[in-house]
Each structure stands twice: as structure tokens, then as C-alpha cells.
Amino acid sequence: MGVASLSLLTLALLVGSPGSRADAADRDQGSYQGVASCAGSTCHGRMEADGAVVRQDELMRWQEPSTPGGAHSRAFSVLSGARARQIAATLGLGDPTASQSCTGCHATPTGGSRGARFQQGDGVGCEACHGPSSGWIASHYAVGASHAANVSRGMVALDQPATRAAVCLDCHFGSSRPGQFASHRLYSAGHPRISFELDLFSTMQQHHDEDADYVRRKGRPDSARTWAVGQAMAVNRALTLYATPRGSEGAFPEFAFFDCHSCHRKIYDQEDRVKTWESNPGRPIPAGMPPFNDENMILLGAAARVAAPDMATRFDSDSRAFHTALGKDRASAIAAGQRLAATASGLASALSAGSGGGDTAFAMVDAIAGPATVPRFTDYEGSVQAVMAIDTLLNALVKQGRITLGAAAGIRANINRAYAAVRDPNDYRGPAFRASLAEAVRSIRVLR
Structure with a gap:
């Protein structure tokens, strides 16, 4: 890929390791509700970070067009570019926006069902990392809600390094799931080389504040670990x-x-x-x-x-x-x-x-x-x-x-x-x- 700067470090692809999402099938038991389900102004769709508990401008940061922080939201749109179409044509994949070989990582990979507001064109959305939200979206903002309760209902415990690594590696190295492995054939056709480092890339994608409330709910993060x-x-x-x-x-x-x-x-x-x-x-x-x-x-x-x-x-x-x-x-x-x-x-x-x-x-x-x-x-x-x-x-x-x-x-x-x-x-x-x-x-x- 070439590392011209941090902003060019590419997003791309564990099987049987501690901290994985138990099994890929478990992740797919819920229904994917889509980015729009998180975008209300009383949730994560504000224009300013003035929320009492969480920032509430997370969607705006996820969509930031000019920084690595917005890379996940741009993942699907790059499939419409000339390079993606050249790669797909070389490999005989057809339209890259419709090929699972591409959308397995350039969109939220949904093996489960999809809600009415789910849009593949949103790219790598909230649920690609946090898990299908049908079981926890209505309860995670309720009075008295806890992180442990959210996890028990299907939210992915991304505060745990091994769990986060298992999620990220699916698309930043490869997995056994369809469309989630960058092969030599894909590289030879023109796909950028995949490179990944968990803490550094997590920092670039971080849409939350590690403040006192975060520490109380999830513990103090440890970057070295x-x-x-x-x-x-x-x-x-x-x-x-x-x-x-x-x-x-x-x-x-x-x-x-x-x-x-x-x-x-x-x-x-x-x-x-x-x-x-x-x-x-x-x-x-x-x-x-x-x-x-x-x-x-x-x-x-x-x-x-x-x-x-x-x-x-x-x-x-x-x-x-x-x-x-x-x-x-x-x-x-x-x-x-x-x-x-x-x-x-x-x-x-x-x-x-x-x-x-x-x-x-x-x-x-x-x-x-x-x-x-x-x-x-x-x-x-x-x-x-x-x-x-x-x-x-x-x-x-x-x-x-x-x-x-x-x-x-x-x-x-x-x-x-x-x-x-x-x-x-x-x-x-x-x-x-x-x-x-x-x-x-x-x-x-x-x-x-």
C-alpha cells in the first residue's frame, strides 16, 4: 500500500482465538438496524459534542470526510471508483458494489437479517463493530442501563482488547467468512496492501471520550496492552x-x-x-x-x-x-x-x-x-x-x-x-x- 502518512493506512481484513465474538454465527443472530437508527439528535446525531454521558456527535465524526476517522463511512463509496472497477473487471467480479468479494469488507457484513433502515451504501457502519443492534438498541440508553447488560443482549464488548482485535481483524487481515480475505490475486489486480495495528488504528477511529464516566463504566483503557x-x-x-x-x-x-x-x-x-x-x-x-x-x-x-x-x-x-x-x-x-x-x-x-x-x-x-x-x-x-x-x-x-x-x-x-x-x-x-x-x-x- 505504501505508508505516505497515517491517513493513508488502509482499512481492509481470527478464527478460534480468545476474545472473538464467540462465533460468527452468534453475531448474526440479531437484526441489523442501520446507521439511521443511531442518528437522532437525542442519540448520536448531534453536531456538537455536548452530551451528558457520551459525546452524541459520533455520527458526524464517523462521517468526517477528510480524516482517517471517516474512513469507515467512505468504505463503500470507493467501490464506485475507477480503481475498484478495474480490479473487479480484472478478476471477473462484475459490479464491485454488488460483489460479495468487495462488500464483505467495504460494507457492514450482515449474515443476519436487516431492518428497514439498513443501507448497504452506508459503508462500514456502527453495527459492523458494535454488532447487530436489534437486541440492545432500545435498552442501551435506558435509565440504569449498564455496559454488561448491553453486552448480554448482543452488543460487542469492544472495550476488551482481544474482542476488539477479533472484530477488526475480520476486515483488516482476513477471516473464514465470505468476502473477507485479501488474496494475492486481489493484490495483483491492484488492491492496496493491507496493514493494521490495533491501538493506533483504534485511536484514528475513536468516536468517544475516555473520560471519568467512561472509566467508571468500562475501566481505564491501556494502550500498551x-x-x-x-x-x-x-x-x-x-x-x-x-x-x-x-x-x-x-x-x-x-x-x-x-x-x-x-x-x-x-x-x-x-x-x-x-x-x-x-x-x-x-x-x-x-x-x-x-x-x-x-x-x-x-x-x-x-x-x-x-x-x-x-x-x-x-x-x-x-x-x-x-x-x-x-x-x-x-x-x-x-x-x-x-x-x-x-x-x-x-x-x-x-x-x-x-x-x-x-x-x-x-x-x-x-x-x-x-x-x-x-x-x-x-x-x-x-x-x-x-x-x-x-x-x-x-x-x-x-x-x-x-x-x-x-x-x-x-x-x-x-x-x-x-x-x-x-x-x-x-x-x-x-x-x-x-x-x-x-x-x-x-x-x-x-x-x-
Whole structure:
């Protein structure tokens, strides 16, 4: 996709992981009432954030046309653009606005029934994340209503990091549901590369205030924990899907699971060879073999060394065993991947139960920039994930009061330089990125 800025980080696609919506079928038992059902001026449709409990301007923020905060509302409309029609024509999908291969993620995915006010053209609406509202829409604003009661009636508990990750990953990585997997064929036809980081993207989409009332009802959010759980859930989701028939495409593996830029680099024929890939100490694979996209594995390993050290060694061992198995055959890779997925699932549970207080966020920054992790940033995808991690952990430190807003603003230039180093996937240079990342991290360490 190319990361020109945060505003260009694309919205796009867990199966059997903790915190998923029990099962996709459970989510579809209710009826989807549509965005209009939330849009009254006494509900979420005000023009100003002057509500007594919630902002009440959530719909306006969801529809914001010029920022990432409005990306969900724009998701369906992009299917009418030239690029979407070109992709659909290449793949023989017909009208992209009517193809489930597109609407599975560019609209609210409704396996259940739809109310009279539901409009597919609303894009990724409220219920895509909060769940079908027929069971809770009338009771969630009643006097004495509680978040736990709303959840018992079908509202999705997005305040729980593992639950939120399971919801987001459906369209920001992939799922077993129809139309919710970005395959290599879709990429080759022109779809942007999918990239995702739970806490950072949640912040960009946040339509609520984390004030005292929010803390009373749902607990105090922990950005460092949300980030770490998101990494664990992403690893689990990738490996779980890889073990399904989606892991292959005809005679070939499904290349969407592998690192794009290890193969998609410029090819030169000349007298002196030019090696265009770097050896990676975390991947014991034959030289030149396309590596599995391990961006989340790298970051989860760093998080585990801080927040779940008793599981970190096993995760690193299972990760190396999985890469080794990829050099053998698919059956070996699936078996090793399932072991690694189970370890990642255990880490998701451990990280969900932990606390990100104290020096945890500082320690995670150190782990990402430490000698066990930095040598693994040899590829574009992992480097993008790393700079997003440093960004979200810096924000966590501001929220915790460990770093002032002014000090964070002073570090922003260094963060932006690290983003600039991964601006163009066709011009990615590992050494330059690692130097930019180190510079940003040094600025954060000074404030510890």
C-alpha cells in the first residue's frame, strides 16, 4: 500500500482465538438496524459534542470526510471508483458494489437479517463493530442501563482488547467468512496492501471520550496492552487461516501470507550480482526463499519479553520452528504453525490479563529497539509495523502522564522521519530505516 502518512493506512481484513465474538454465527443472530437508527439528535446525531454521558456527535465524526476517522463511512463509496472497477473487471467480479468479494469488507457484513433502515451504501457502519443492534438498541440508553447488560443482549464488548482485535481483524487481515480475505490475486489486480495495528488504528477511529464516566463504566483503557494483544491476535489469525484451504492457491502457496517485498524488488541483470534481500536471524530458511510475513511475530516477541517473559522463550522457539518448517513442506509448516498459533493465543490471554502501568510502555519501546529485535527489521512490512508500534507506545506514555504532550510533540519529528523511511515500499532501505527508528527511540529514552 505504501505508508505516505497515517491517513493513508488502509482499512481492509481470527478464527478460534480468545476474545472473538464467540462465533460468527452468534453475531448474526440479531437484526441489523442501520446507521439511521443511531442518528437522532437525542442519540448520536448531534453536531456538537455536548452530551451528558457520551459525546452524541459520533455520527458526524464517523462521517468526517477528510480524516482517517471517516474512513469507515467512505468504505463503500470507493467501490464506485475507477480503481475498484478495474480490479473487479480484472478478476471477473462484475459490479464491485454488488460483489460479495468487495462488500464483505467495504460494507457492514450482515449474515443476519436487516431492518428497514439498513443501507448497504452506508459503508462500514456502527453495527459492523458494535454488532447487530436489534437486541440492545432500545435498552442501551435506558435509565440504569449498564455496559454488561448491553453486552448480554448482543452488543460487542469492544472495550476488551482481544474482542476488539477479533472484530477488526475480520476486515483488516482476513477471516473464514465470505468476502473477507485479501488474496494475492486481489493484490495483483491492484488492491492496496493491507496493514493494521490495533491501538493506533483504534485511536484514528475513536468516536468517544475516555473520560471519568467512561472509566467508571468500562475501566481505564491501556494502550500498551491493546497494542500487544493486537499483535498476538494478528499472529494467531494469520497462522490459523494459513492452516485452512486458504493457505494454497492451485499449485502455489497463497502468497498473501508471505512477505511481498522479498520478491517484489527491482531485478537487474549485470556482470556483478546485486543481492536485494537481507539475511534475517529470526528466519532459519534457505537463502532466497520467500519468507512468511512475520511483521506481527517480530513485534509480539518484543512485547512478550516485557509483559510475559515466562512465555517469550517458547514463542521465539516456536516462531523459529515455523520458519524452519516452511523450508520442508506444507504439512510440516501447518503443524508448526498451529503450535505457534496456540502459543500466540496463550500470549493474547496473558497480555489481556496483564497491566501496562509503570514502565511497561518504556520497556516495550526498549525491546522493539533492542539487539534481539532490530536485526529482524530487514523487510518493509516489519518496519512499517515497528514505527506504528513506537508511535502508539509514545501515545500510551502521554495518556499515562509519563510524558507531557509538549515533550511528545518534540519527538514527533523523529517519529515522522521513521515514517518517511517507509514511505515508499519501492525505495525501502533497511539500514536507513533502522537508523531512523533508533533516533526516534533515543528521543523517547531521554524522557524516561
